[in-house]
Amino acid sequence: MADPVVCVVGGGTAGLEAVLAARAQLGEGVELVLIAPEPEFRYRPMSHRSLFAPTPEQSLAIADLAAHTRTSWVQDRADALREPEREVLTRDGETIAFDFLLLALGARPRRALRAGHVWVRSGDPGFLDEILAGLATGAVRSVAVVVPRGARWPIPAYELALVLAWSAAGGNASVTLLTAERQPLDTLGSTATEVVCAELEAAGIEVVTGVEVVDRDTGELDSAALAEHDAAAAAEVNVVPEWGGDGIDPLTARPSAPDHLGPVAKRTRRFDRLISLPTVLGPFLPGSPHDAAGFVEVTETLNVMGSRRVWAAGGCVAAALEHSALSAQHADGAVAGIARAAGVGSAGDLVVAPELTGMLLTGQRDEWLASNPPSTPQPSTRCLWWPPGRAVGKMLAKLIAAWDPSVDGELPGHPHGVVVRAPVALGRGDGFFVSRAAVGGEAELRRARVRDLEIRQLMAIRRREREAEEQLRTMRGELRSFDDRERAVIRDLRGQGYLQRRGRS
Numbered sequence: 001m002a003d004p005v006v007c008v009v010g011g012g013t014a015g016l017e018a019v020l021a022a023r024a025q026l027g028e029g030v031e032l033v034l035i036a037p038e039p040e041f042r043y044r045p046m047s048h049r050s051l052f053a054p055t056p057e058q059s060l061a062i063a064d065l066a067a068h069t070r071t072s073w074v075q076d077r078a079d080a081l082r083e084p085e086r087e088v089l090t091r092d093g094e095t096i097a098f099d100f101l102l103l104a105l106g107a108r109p110r111r112a113l114r115a116g117h118v119w120v121r122s123g124d125p126g127f128l129d130e131i132l133a134g135l136a137t138g139a140v141r142s143v144a145v146v147v148p149r150g151a152r153w154p155i156p157a158y159e160l161a162l163v164l165a166w167s168a169a170g171g172n173a174s175v176t177l178l179t180a181e182r183q184p185l186d187t188l189g190s191t192a193t194e195v196v197c198a199e200l201e202a203a204g205i206e207v208v209t210g211v212e213v214v215d216r217d218t219g220e221l222d223s224a225a226l227a228e229h230d231a232a233a234a235a236e237v238n239v240v241p242e243w244g245g246d247g248i249d250p251l252t253a254r255p256s257a258p259d260h261l262g263p264v265a266k267r268t269r270r271f272d273r274l275i276s277l278p279t280v281l282g283p284f285l286p287g288s289p290h291d292a293a294g295f296v297e298v299t300e301t302l303n304v305m306g307s308r309r310v311w312a313a314g315g316c317v318a319a320a321l322e323h324s325a326l327s328a329q330h331a332d333g334a335v336a337g338i339a340r341a342a343g344v345g346s347a348g349d350l351v352v353a354p355e356l357t358g359m360l361l362t363g364q365r366d367e368w369l370a371s372n373p374p375s376t377p378q379p380s381t382r383c384l385w386w387p388p389g390r391a392v393g394k395m396l397a398k399l400i401a402a403w404d405p406s407v408d409g410e411l412p413g414h415p416h417g418v419v420v421r422a423p424v425a426l427g428r429g430d431g432f433f434v435s436r437a438a439v440g441g442e443a444e445l446r447r448a449r450v451r452d453l454e455i456r457q458l459m460a461i462r463r464r465e466r467e468a469e470e471q472l473r474t475m476r477g478e479l480r481s482f483d484d485r486e487r488a489v490i491r492d493l494r495g496q497g498y499l500q501r502r503g504r505s
């Protein structure tokens with residue numbers, strides 16, 4: 001019997017951790033396939049000082065990791081899952097067969113507001129320098145930092161707000177944190193809330209919780225509107241109270257469209273500068289059950305809902321928080337699930353209710369002020385969550401440390417802070433994403449649905465093409481055997497003297 005094929009889709013933290021864990025746990029008795037479009041996995045060595053002006057990116061070649069793990073690498077995107085046929089259809093039209101599949105497609109950050117700047121993960125936003133310089137000269141007198149609905153990892157907003165407030169200390173500028181969360185960092189538990197509230201208060205930050213920030217301008221957030229928009233201009237936004245009591249976590253809900261909000265109580269606020277975290281959408285992979293925001297719906301053991309052969313891990317999963325440490329944890333747990341289902345290798349621990357563990361750093365203000373006296377050009381930044389790195393995972397981090405001499409496998413130092421252990425719910429999107437009737441990101445969702453439909457139509461056309469090719473092959477075969485029979489009959493008849501070749505008497 002052929003070895004079972006285990007296919008991993010996605011070459012990010014979750015996907016690569018899964019490939020490494022699969023080879024280690026499932027042994028050589030399985031065929032591993034990785035579908036990943038990019039040739040490299042990009043990561044930055046961790047540094048808790050350089051969050052916004054990060055250390056240079058480094059990369060791990062997917063080809064090397066594939067060779068190391070004896071994995072067949074298909075450099076392509078998965079466009080659709082056909083679970084009954086146990087096939088993944090790729091963008092180039094290939095079908096990749098699997099016995100067990102792990103989806104590790106990540107999530108897609110999207111601008112939540114037309115107004116202001118958007119903080120991009122692992123970007124190097126020069127705008128922060130402009131704002132810090134403006135705070136120093138007095139040209140910028142108010143800055144808002146926004147945690148929108150669906151942000152899924154709110155910490156960067158707190159880090160930004162603190163650094164801005166420390167820079168502005170002693171001046172007249174104000175820093176405001178506007179968050180959809182009911183309490184600051186409440187998904188990380190009450191200790192985290194207490195600690196961060198104390199830090200925010202000490203820094204003099206105005207905190208407004210339980211609100212959604214929406215554009216005053218209505219209309220789609222399309223590329224034409226954004227091309228004309230000046231992110232460094234003053235921002236006028238509406239601040240709308242979140243609905244309470246509906247049991248939906250605002251960090252996983254979708255933003256509301258401003259023109260659908262109706263007559264809800266709102267307050268208009270104006271800030272010289274505004275920085276918002278992005279909201280996050282799932283991959284909307286056709287053929288896999290996904291919630292309204294496109295995230296893959298899973299059971300508590302990361303099995304895709306209703307499936308016995310497909311698992312999902314990382315940012316693409318419907319979960320209450322997104323973090324690379326969770327992604328790696330999911331990947332290890334999903335591989336353990338595959339090992340059990342396949343009955344091969346040594347099954348590790350199944351993930352049941354994953355937990356995010358880390359430290360919330362405290363008391364960084366004085367140290368920061370000491371190393372960044374007023375008017376320091378490009379002052380350093382600080383992270384709040386420790387360890388801060390994204391290239392994590394029991395197996396992946398070890399491999400990077402072994403291959404990259406510039407990376408240290410050990411965690412640097414021992415920071416000052418409080419330990420946080422936050423259980424992170426997994427599950428059906430309904431529990432997280434049902435939101436106000438009026439929702440934003442509609443254009444994005446519509447585009448994704450149209451794409452979904454197009455892909456389904458494409459799949460149907462490809463299926464018909466394959467069927468037609470098969471029919472053509474059968475007909476050609478039949479024609480050949482008909483010709484053979486005809487030739488044989490003619491030979492017979494000639495032998496019996498019935499027919500004469502032309503030109504002969």
Ligand SMILES: Cc1cc2nc3c(=O)[nH]c(=O)nc-3n(C[C@H](O)[C@H](O)[C@H](O)COP(=O)(O)OP(=O)(O)OC[C@H]3O[C@@H](n4cnc5c(N)ncnc54)[C@H](O)[C@@H]3O)c2cc1C
Nearest residue numbers: 010011012013014077078105106153314315323324327390
């Ligand atoms: C605003 C924000 C800030 C964050 N900040 C931090 C932070 O400071 N520290 C931290 O640790 N985590 C942070 N995270 C979370 C972290 O970035 C993610 O948890 C982590 O990258 C998820 O890993 P992943 O492998 O699931 O997805 P990704 O790392 O996104 O990888 C997904 C991979 O799948 C590939 N892919 C996508 N679609 C397809 C397809 N159709 N077919 C094949 N391949 C596909 C992509 O090309 C990519 O290589 C943050 C998240 C957000 C939203």
